[in-house]
Amino acid sequence: MTVTCVNCDDFGWVCENHPERPWDGPRACTCGGAGAPCPACNAAGEGEVPRMPEGFRVEVDKDGWRH
Template sequence: MVSEGKPVGWRSQSEMDHYIRCPQCGALVDMRDLGEVLNHLHGQEIDEEPATMSVTCATCDGTGWVCENHPDRPWEGPRARGCGGAGAPCPACNIPADSETPRILEGYRVELDKDGWRH
């Protein structure tokens, strides 16, 4: 099992546990510093693996909408409160830029009037 890039239960025994010797130039490289690691690629290409993990907003469960009365809960889905409150754009992931409307749920539409968009 891995947590934050380290095996569970791993503890450094000394500061030197965080360093490796660069096979190209022999310098010590601090593996906690990505910039330092990248500087020691010496022109070598990095093989990238395709991303297999999808990131879902924990506030709205990826829907983009929360309950107006319970903004820490999704408006729809298994974790929704079902209190009858109106939906509101998720404050964590559905923040529209000025003069834009928030991302909407499939099957819904945004209504505009002289005051702007309504949710």
């Protein structure tokens, strides 16, 4: 498999603290920082949302809180 984005290894998400490291995968940053959309390949335009990781889903409980 050929990787086209060297920041996120085509995952689409990087470490918020270290945006040059993927948030998931074999080279994932292990600092514990939050994930952030990759600025190189997953930057969303105004009014758009970034591409979400595979398997991501939003859950809303009975009180309307998102998890």
